[in-house]
Amino acid sequence: MAKISNQELVQKITSKFASRVSAFSEPHxxxxxxxxxxxxxxxxxxxxxxxxxNFLTDIxxxxxxxxxxxxxxxxxxxxxxxxxxxxxxxxxxxxxxxxPTAFNLWKGADWMERETYDxxxxxxxxxxxxxxxxxxxxxxxxxxxxxxxxEDPNRVDKxxxxxxx
Amino acid sequence: xxxxKLAEAPPGIExxxxxxxxxxxxxxxxxxxxxxxxxxxxxxCGIEFMAxxxxxxxxxxxxxxxxxxxxxxxxxxxxxxTIAKKMAPVLRQVYIxxxxxxxxxxxxxCATSGGIFDSYSVLQGIDEVIPVDVYVPGCPPxxxxxxxxxxxxxxxxxxxPMRRRNTEEYKELLNKYGIQ
Amino acid sequence: xxxxxxxxxxxxxxxxxxxxGPTHPSTHGVFQNVxxxxxxxxxxxxxxxxxxxxxxxKIAEHRPFYQITPLTDxxxxxxxxxxxxxxxxxxxxxxxxxxxxxxxxxxxxxMELARISDHLVCNGILGVDTGAYSGFLYLMEKREHIYEIxxxxxxxxxxxxxxxxxxxxxxxxxxxxxxxxxFVKDYVPVLKEFEELFTxxxxxxxxxxxxxxxxxxxxxxxxxTGPILRACGVDYDVRASEPYSSYEDFDFDxxxxxxxxxxxxxxxxxxxxxxxIRIIEQALDKIEKEPxxxxxxxxxxxxxxxxxxxxxxxxxxxxxxxxxxxxxDSPTTEVYHCVEGGNGELxxxxxxxxxxxxxxxxxxxxxxxxxxxxxxxxxGMLLSDAIINLSSLNVIxxxxxx
Numbered sequence: 063m064a065k066i067s068n069q070e071l072v073q074k075i076t077s078k079f080a081s082r083v084s085a086f087s088e089p090h091x092x093x094x095x096x097x098x099x100x101x102x103x104x105x106x107x108x109x110x111x112x113x114x115x116n117f118l119t120d121i122x123x124x125x126x127x128x129x130x131x132x133x134x135x136x137x138x139x140x141x142x143x144x145x146x147x148x149x150x151x152x153x154x155x156x157x158x159x160x161x162p163t164a165f166n167l168w169k170g171a172d173w174m175e176r177e178t179y180d181x182x183x184x185x186x187x188x189x190x191x192x193x194x195x196x197x198x199x200x201x202x203x204x205x206x207x208x209x210x211x212x213e214d215p216n217r218v219d220k221x222x223x224x225x226x227x
Numbered sequence: 228x229x230x231x232k233l234a235e236a237p238p239g240i241e242x243x244x245x246x247x248x249x250x251x252x253x254x255x256x257x258x259x260x261x262x263x264x265x266x267x268x269x270x271x272c273g274i275e276f277m278a279x280x281x282x283x284x285x286x287x288x289x290x291x292x293x294x295x296x297x298x299x300x301x302x303x304x305x306x307x308x309t310i311a312k313k314m315a316p317v318l319r320q321v322y323i324x325x326x327x328x329x330x331x332x333x334x335x336x337c338a339t340s341g342g343i344f345d346s347y348s349v350l351q352g353i354d355e356v357i358p359v360d361v362y363v364p365g366c367p368p369x370x371x372x373x374x375x376x377x378x379x380x381x382x383x384x385x386x387x388p389m390r391r392r393n394t395e396e397y398k399e400l401l402n403k404y405g406i407q
Numbered sequence: 408x409x410x411x412x413x414x415x416x417x418x419x420x421x422x423x424x425x426x427x428g429p430t431h432p433s434t435h436g437v438f439q440n441v442x443x444x445x446x447x448x449x450x451x452x453x454x455x456x457x458x459x460x461x462x463x464x465k466i467a468e469h470r471p472f473y474q475i476t477p478l479t480d481x482x483x484x485x486x487x488x489x490x491x492x493x494x495x496x497x498x499x500x501x502x503x504x505x506x507x508x509x510x511x512x513x514x515x516x517x518m519e520l521a522r523i524s525d526h527l528v529c530n531g532i533l534g535v536d537t538g539a540y541s542g543f544l545y546l547m548e549k550r551e552h553i554y555e556i557x558x559x560x561x562x563x564x565x566x567x568x569x570x571x572x573x574x575x576x577x578x579x580x581x582x583x584x585x586x587x588x589x590f591v592k593d594y595v596p597v598l599k600e601f602e603e604l605f606t607x608x609x610x611x612x613x614x615x616x617x618x619x620x621x622x623x624x625x626x627x628x629x630x631x632t633g634p635i636l637r638a639c640g641v642d643y644d645v646r647a648s649e650p651y652s653s654y655e656d657f658d659f660d661x662x663x664x665x666x667x668x669x670x671x672x673x674x675x676x677x678x679x680x681x682x683x684i685r686i687i688e689q690a691l692d693k694i695e696k697e698p699x700x701x702x703x704x705x706x707x708x709x710x711x712x713x714x715x716x717x718x719x720x721x722x723x724x725x726x727x728x729x730x731x732x733x734x735x736d737s738p739t740t741e742v743y744h745c746v747e748g749g750n751g752e753l754x755x756x757x758x759x760x761x762x763x764x765x766x767x768x769x770x771x772x773x774x775x776x777x778x779x780x781x782x783x784x785x786x787g788m789l790l791s792d793a794i795i796n797l798s799s800l801n802v803i804x805x806x807x808x809x
Contacts, residue, residue, distance in 0.1 A: 089740045118630050120771040142643055170630030173779040196457040198313050212465050213345050269437050269459050270805045271484035271566055281547040296432040314458040317429050346462035367565050
């Protein structure tokens with residue numbers, strides 16, 4: 063199958079979704095754009111069915127505390143036949159980040175979304191079983207947010223003096 | 228003339244047809260040379276354990292012929308790999324289910340002290356939940372290092388009183404961990 | 408053969424709960440499956456993971472780039488050089504470093520050796536799970552030879568921390584090349600001997616043919632990659648479709664199965680080991696033709712200068728200080744790079760903000776994504792078949808939980 067270029071992709075996506083996508087860029091050749099939580103399922107469906115992006119590589123999250131919409135969900139899609147990848151970002155507010163689930167499009171989104179929920183606290187609407195996957199079930203905080211400390215607070219033998227803090 | 232080494236007989240009184248020594252020493256000798264391991268392998272150190280049990284660095288020639296996955300039938304618990312806080316209750320259960328006499332070897336940096344993973348989800352050393360007899364450092368320790376650890380445990384076992392479980396300091400140690 | 412005939416009688420609701428718990432001899436790693444059993448058949452199952460969650464992604468936000476390599480080692484610890492090389496290539500992609508061809512070929516040799524050692528463990532343990540222990544011992548002996556090669560190159564056996572960003576820390580010496588050549592020569596007969604034990608063995612085939620067959624569309628839907636996806640008939644291999652580290656210069660085949668059952672997965676991994684040997688032989692020939700002694704790219708800003716120069720030369724000292732302190736200039740960008748790991752597409756998503764450590768580093772771990780289908784897939788299977796299925800998925804606990 064012919065390889066589709068990033069320019070053609072940008073054209074096809076903007077012709078269908080004009081105002082709902084923004085911030086097109088190509089860091090290291092990978093087309094990246096942003097969208098909103100209302101449009102994300104339409105965009106994913108369009109990419110999967112019409113543009114032949116049949117493979118969901120990964121879903122992950124990110125936290126930029128200084129931004130207005132700090133919590134981001136990042137999707138990586140891959141079109142195997144055309145050999146091209148695309149990255150979609152959706153930014154959400156910090157208090158109650160909610161976004162519809164991609165489980166109905168790809169079953170593989172199941173655990174990827176659970177991991178993103180576990181790390182950042184993002185609620186995926188419509189997910190069949192959204193609960194913590196890697197951390198302990200009774201944990202309250204979301205560890206990958208920037209304000210959560212890395213080290214175990216109960217450790218008594220690490221003296222700050224020797225560690226230069 | 229074969230070059231297989233036999234274990235030294237403990238000091239005692241010998242005569243024609245009998246050999247008298249203290250019971251502790253014989254039992255210690257028997258226990259030391261037949262420690263059956265329970266491989267509690269969680270991560271990379273587990274692969275080094277597989278190499279130790281393999282034909283190249285044979286652990287079986289030191290008496291650990293039968294790795295048992297049932298705690299009741301094992302003598303020594305080899306904790307190999309990182310123990311996360313989610314896994315700590317499981318480790319404690321396995322230790323409680325082991326029948327006396329039992330010994331614990333913490334293999335690797337992660338089991339000894341948390342290793343390179345100084346994070347919120349890793350237990351910083353298994354001696355926070357169970358008492359440990361021998362620590363083997365390394366990340367992962369070479370099979371020779373694991374064998375050295377087992378040999379040191381054998382020295383410990385050989386010289387121990389027969390009913391260690393009834394001594395005062397052992398009971399105190401277990402109480403500190405909340406194990407009956 | 409595996410139709411859930413008994414499930415229709417569920418009015419009785421007499422199922423037993425079996426905890427295939429975190430410590431179990433045949434789950435190769437710490438993950439738990441709580442299974443509802445109707446006799447020997449599994450009615451449903453729930454997987455629990457996270458028993459070895461070490462928070463790699465959080466730790467990586469606090470470490471400079473060269474200190475993240477030992478972290479990547481411990482993800483898929485059966486083939487740690489692949490993780491290391493993948494991470495180095497990600498940082499090189501971000502910084503725009505081009506490594507010389509000889510470095511690429513050396514990396515290919517190391518990665519293919521790692522792939523062989525990963526598949527050795529998987530096929531050997533599949534043998535053990537079906538009840539045949541002796542084949543495993545022969546393969547572990549070969550693994551010792553691979554460990555010797557790693558030791559010659561970098562000093563460590565298992566968690567190797569091989570290489571630097573920009574190349575390798577030292578050239579492969581003659582002993583290393585001799586050992587690699589000897590390994591390539593000695594390995595094929597041993598693999599053939601192992602194959603004779605299993606490939607046309609009546610018992611092995613009865614236990615594995617037709618078990619857990621997966622069709623290609625379901626596998627793609629669940630984001631499977633690696634040998635298990637190739638066993639389903641999809642010829643997706645990152646080395647062939649998006650070549651990295653000069654893989655396009657090599658001539659190799661990508662083995663593909665038909666039904667996706669356990670037997671096909673075993674055969675795909677087996678055949679991949681032959682292809683890896685082929686690639687290593689070609690790499691050894693290609694290295695002969697390259698200029699000698701080149702083992703790193705010329706990037707003093709990120710590659711540590713040799714120690715003799717650090718003690719004698721002012722610039723080298725300054726570079727050394729800057730690199731170790733982490734004061735390396737890096738662009739504010741994000742990059743996604745993937746390599747073909749032992750289990751599938753191992754991806755590194757790096758978001759950098761120009762500081763000492765990454766702003767966000769996410770590992771796309773194939774074992775994690777492959778394993779999510781295990782609970783739905785084992786519905787209706789016999790317990791012993793489910794164990795074989797788990798063993799053929801080659802789930803490495805370190806990569807599962809990261």
